[in-house]
Amino acid sequence: MYQISTVIYSFFYLNVLWCFFTLLGGGIFGLFPATLTVYTMLRCQLTTGEWVVSFREFWLIYRANFRPMIKPALLMYGVGYVLLLNNQYLEGLAGRPLGYVSLLLGLLFVAYCLIFFPVHAHFKLSFKEGMLKPFYVLMANPVLGMVSILMFLFSEWAVIHTAGVFLLFVISVPAYVCMRLYWLYFEKLTLKGM
Incomplete structure (x- = not known):
């Protein structure tokens, strides 16, 4: 019972820290470093088996990740915005056939976004490597990408439909599900010597 309450508290506290540091970074600029910090702390939990969620640890990891995450954040915001405009334009122009391409x-x-954070939490990468490696992982194992989307959506759905718990676990539970999935994949690659 004590271990269950520790896990629940850790997920809750991790979510509170994520919200606080996202706002501290100015929202859009704080989102990427705060999310990467969540994934890094979850990776630490998976490798050591211990929950070490503290304000000090979160701050140290967040501060180290803030500057390096600005360029990827701006690039991914830009790509997401272009894809959104492209979807609206193609659907209005040609209807359904091109809308499906845009949906794909x-x-x-x-x-790619779901793979981005686990890859950065697991590997220490430069900007170029950090933008390409998630793409390589996605192309090497597209099923894993689709499974991560489904698992993320399911865990997000479960959190949303659990009365009153949505704001308490909105990022920590789905991030844990994705990090665990990719951590197992990366460990399997490490065992194969890749």
Whole structure:
């Protein structure tokens, strides 16, 4: 019972820290470093088996990730905005056939975004490597990308439909599900020597 309450508290506190530091970074600029910090702390939990969620740890990781995450954040915001405009334009211009192509591109972008944070939490990468490696992982295992979308949506749905718990676990539970999935994949690659 104590372990269950520790896990619930850790998820809750991680979510509170994520909200606080996202706002501290000015919203759109704080979102990427705060989310990467959540994934990094979850990776630490997966590797050590211990929950170490503290304000100080979160701050240190967040501060180290703030500057390096600005360029990827701006690039991904830009790509997401272009895809959104493209979807609206193509649907209005040609109707359904091109709308499906745009939907497929949108799903690939969402899968890329879900892979982006676990890859950055697991590997220490430069800007160029950090933008390409999630794409390589997605192309090497597209099923894993689709499974991560489904698992993320399911965990998000479960959090939303659990009365009153939505704001308490909105990022921590879905992030844990995705990080666990990719952590297992990265461990399998490490065992194969890749």
